[in-house]
Amino acid sequence: MGVFAGLTDHRGSRCAVIRVNRKSDGGGSHLIREEDSHRVEILATGPIDLPKKQAGTPIQGMSPFGKAFFPSNEMQLSRRKSKFDCLLVGPINALHREIEETSFAIKRSGRVYEGTLGDVLRVRRFIRRDEPFSSDIARMHGHSLDYLNEDDKPSFVLFDGAKAFIRLHTQTRTTNCVVILDRTENSFRDAADVLNENYLRRVSDKHLNFTMLPKGVEVMSFYERC
Amino acid sequence: MSAAKNFSLPTEIYDCESVSELVRNSVVFPELASFSTGLRRLRSRLGDEAHQDYWRAFLRPLFRYVFVISSTPLSTNNAVFDHIGLIERLIVHLSRISLIYPSFAEESHTLLNSFRQIVPHGLNPLLLSIEGLTDSDSETQLLVHEMRFAKQIEETLQSRDLQTISPVSSNQLRGESCYDSLIILGKPSWYPEYVFSAPRARTIHVVTYSWLSSKLRIEPAFVTHSREHSLSRISEIQEEHEDEGAFEDELLTEVDLDALSEKISTGYNVEHEYDVADALLLSLEGGSFVFIEAGEKSKVLIIDPDGESRASSGKTTSRVQRIPVSYVEPGTYVLLRTGAGGDYIIVLADRLLGRNASYVRSTQEHWKEMLRQEVNKRGLFAVSVALLDMGSIRAQEPNLRNWISRKNIRPEDKRDFTAILKLTGLESKLDEYWRNAQALTRAHLRAGAHSRRFLLTQVAKADLHELERAGTMVFELPEIDAGSMAAYRVMSISHVTQKVPIVKLEQPFKNEDELWHV
Numbered sequence: 001m002g003v004f005a006g007l008t009d010h011r012g013s014r015c016a017v018i019r020v021n022r023k024s025d026g027g028g029s030h031l032i033r034e035e036d037s038h039r040v041e042i043l044a045t046g047p048i049d050l051p052k053k054q055a056g057t058p059i060q061g062m063s064p065f066g067k068a069f070f071p072s073n074e075m076q077l078s079r080r081k082s083k084f085d086c087l088l089v090g091p092i093n094a095l096h097r098e099i100e101e102t103s104f105a106i107k108r109s110g111r112v113y114e115g116t117l118g119d120v121l122r123v124r125r126f127i128r129r130d131e132p133f134s135s136d137i138a139r140m141h142g143h144s145l146d147y148l149n150e151d152d153k154p155s156f157v158l159f160d161g162a163k164a165f166i167r168l169h170t171q172t173r174t175t176n177c178v179v180i181l182d183r184t185e186n187s188f189r190d191a192a193d194v195l196n197e198n199y200l201r202r203v204s205d206k207h208l209n210f211t212m213l214p215k216g217v218e219v220m221s222f223y224e225r226c
Numbered sequence: 227m228s229a230a231k232n233f234s235l236p237t238e239i240y241d242c243e244s245v246s247e248l249v250r251n252s253v254v255f256p257e258l259a260s261f262s263t264g265l266r267r268l269r270s271r272l273g274d275e276a277h278q279d280y281w282r283a284f285l286r287p288l289f290r291y292v293f294v295i296s297s298t299p300l301s302t303n304n305a306v307f308d309h310i311g312l313i314e315r316l317i318v319h320l321s322r323i324s325l326i327y328p329s330f331a332e333e334s335h336t337l338l339n340s341f342r343q344i345v346p347h348g349l350n351p352l353l354l355s356i357e358g359l360t361d362s363d364s365e366t367q368l369l370v371h372e373m374r375f376a377k378q379i380e381e382t383l384q385s386r387d388l389q390t391i392s393p394v395s396s397n398q399l400r401g402e403s404c405y406d407s408l409i410i411l412g413k414p415s416w417y418p419e420y421v422f423s424a425p426r427a428r429t430i431h432v433v434t435y436s437w438l439s440s441k442l443r444i445e446p447a448f449v450t451h452s453r454e455h456s457l458s459r460i461s462e463i464q465e466e467h468e469d470e471g472a473f474e475d476e477l478l479t480e481v482d483l484d485a486l487s488e489k490i491s492t493g494y495n496v497e498h499e500y501d502v503a504d505a506l507l508l509s510l511e512g513g514s515f516v517f518i519e520a521g522e523k524s525k526v527l528i529i530d531p532d533g534e535s536r537a538s539s540g541k542t543t544s545r546v547q548r549i550p551v552s553y554v555e556p557g558t559y560v561l562l563r564t565g566a567g568g569d570y571i572i573v574l575a576d577r578l579l580g581r582n583a584s585y586v587r588s589t590q591e592h593w594k595e596m597l598r599q600e601v602n603k604r605g606l607f608a609v610s611v612a613l614l615d616m617g618s619i620r621a622q623e624p625n626l627r628n629w630i631s632r633k634n635i636r637p638e639d640k641r642d643f644t645a646i647l648k649l650t651g652l653e654s655k656l657d658e659y660w661r662n663a664q665a666l667t668r669a670h671l672r673a674g675a676h677s678r679r680f681l682l683t684q685v686a687k688a689d690l691h692e693l694e695r696a697g698t699m700v701f702e703l704p705e706i707d708a709g710s711m712a713a714y715r716v717m718s719i720s721h722v723t724q725k726v727p728i729v730k731l732e733q734p735f736k737n738e739d740e741l742w743h744v
Binding site for chain 2: 091092093094096097125126139163167181182183184186187188189192195196199200214215216218219220
């Protein structure tokens with residue numbers, strides 16, 4: 001917590017001065033550049049008394065890769081607060097490797113920004129407890145998704161693999177789902193059969209247009225009754 | 227492996243899929259074709275009789291022989307077949323056929339004679355065909371249906387200077403490698419569909435004896451299949467040439483695990499009803515089987531090759547895990563004790579209890595034995611009712627069975643324990659026995675955690691690619707007196723549970739009737 005103490009110029013950048021310690025205790029301050037201003041949140045109530053010494057950790061801003069992925073200020077601001085967009089259900093170790101350890105790059109205005117899917121997905125399980133998240137992961141070997149209630153329900157659930165889908169799909173009937181199946185899985189055909197049965201009971205088709213679908217990939221999309 | 231490299235591998239897989247092609251090679255072996263036809267004819271004439279034990283014992287090894295000869299590059303007289311012993315057994319088997327099945331005697335003897343003529347010559351037409359397919363500049367893999375023959379296959383390939391060919395399991399064809407060339411022996415339908423629908427080789431050579439079909443049928447996964455949705459190149463080519471007739475696969479007969487588990491479990495001699503548990507039968511890589519407890523809360527130790535080589539954190543999970551039995555499925559690697567080191571948890575727990583170990587265990591055994599005597603005298607139901615009358619809160623029969631078992635230490639709730647000691651006349655020792663039971667629980671928990679840590683260290687050091695290739699791997703655990711443990715890939719799981727003695731659980735075994743001697 002801190003108080004706004006005016007503006008100043010620092011190394012050619014205009015900065016907001018946020019004082020975090022009492023003046024009598026040294027008056028320690030943070031200089032926040034204009035482009036980092038979204039890292040400052042205005043308290044709904046105030047004024048506040050500054051402590052002698054601040055505990056806690058600074059709020060992490062969005063990574064350059066994340067900013068390049070979400071170029072507009074609105075999109076960046078919308079991700080400052082936790083929002084449960086997506087629940088990923090699948091093998092946690094494989095997902096960790098794909099999300100946190102695999103490099104991606106994005107090109108914006110001639111510059112390449114490197115990062116991981118984690119910068120975009122902000123998976124609750126993989127980040128610090130106080131950081132804003134956009135998604136979470138349910139372990140395939142977890143017992144159920146019962147904890148998903150109306151107040152804490154993701155916009156959609158992504159099943160990564162046939163095992164995860166077969167085991168837990170009945171618990172997400174009222175949520176939008178994306179199911180990714182791998183032909184090499186033992187239960188690939190079983191999972192496809194479940195989806196085919198659901199398709200035959202569909203309300204209507206949903207046409208998705210994929211322009212760069214690799215060879216060997218089948219896609220099916222439809223609306224079902226909740 | 228760098229992160230950047232990780233992402234290039236899936237791209238390579240899709241590239242591989244877009245160029246992959248299938249090449250068929252037909253191989254002639256008239257003697258085996260004639261023998262195989264004779265086998266089929268006899269089985270057809272026998273009708274339902276073919277399922278009788280007498281005929282199963284005669285036909286099954288011969289069908290297995292034809293299958294192995296048709297799906298591996300092993301010569302007809304490879305030592306793995308123990309053909310001399312097999313022929314001797316079959317001669318003895320047919321010695322009384324004229325009396326039992328006179329109408330099939332001549333045909334059976336003729337079959338056995340043709341088998342005796344094929345075997346000794348050491349013919350190997352598949353290997354000759356493979357030699358013509360290899361290229362010293364490219365990497366060639368040979369898909370092996372049963373990895374327990376991998377050693378003999380490697381020796382055979384080396385004997386013909388074909389070291390450039392590496393045996394692989396179908397499990398290895400799920401990964402991120404795309405090979406130049408893959409050789410498959412026998413009928414395509416003997417192998418998992420993904421070998422063709424998600425190919426991991428630029429060229430797939432199917433080498434089949436001329437009397438076997440090399441046809442392949444890959445259906446689209448989704449009912450909406452249309453031109454928008456693409457299949458792999460191989461799948462599309464095959465669709466155009468596929469005829470509609472179903473082709474019966476006579477050689478690759480799956481083991482009927484439900485029938486086998488019923489047969490084995492009924493053969494066990496069980497003295498007391500509390501000595502048994504509901505169990506599922508697993509078929510394991512390498513031809514072994516194992517019963518595992520199938521209770522609602524039952525768990526089994528597994529290796530997850532994708533797991534971390536350290537203990538589970540909040541973010542990821544460890545390579546060694548205990549998962550509910552209901553989550554075990556084909557492809558899971560279960561860890562089972564195979565050495566003669568006894569129950570290592572007990573050994574470790576006793577070490578933690580120090581000089582009190584024998585005293586604590588004797589008090590434990592005392593109340594369990596008294597409870598057993600009550601059950602033997604009055605039956606499970608009556609004892610269950612009596613315990614409930616004495617203040618127990620969970621004395622239902624399944625729980626009572628658990629409390630009697632040596633696998634279980636004590637009831638979780640002291641009210642249940644108190645009722646047991648009241649019923650068995652040991653109430654005066656309640657505090658002492660409860661204290662000991664708690665000490666034993668703590669020691670077992672610590673021992674379990676310690677052994678898992680040690681096991682994890684061993685597994686972290688191991689080359690798990692080898693586990694994925696071979697489907698089995700042994701871990702020596704000398705430091706905790708556990709002898710050894712082995713990881714096995716689960717091949718299939720019975721659907722129906724059977725009552726199996728607790729002492730038989732998690733003990734891998736072979737079954738000669740089902741898998742023959744190879």
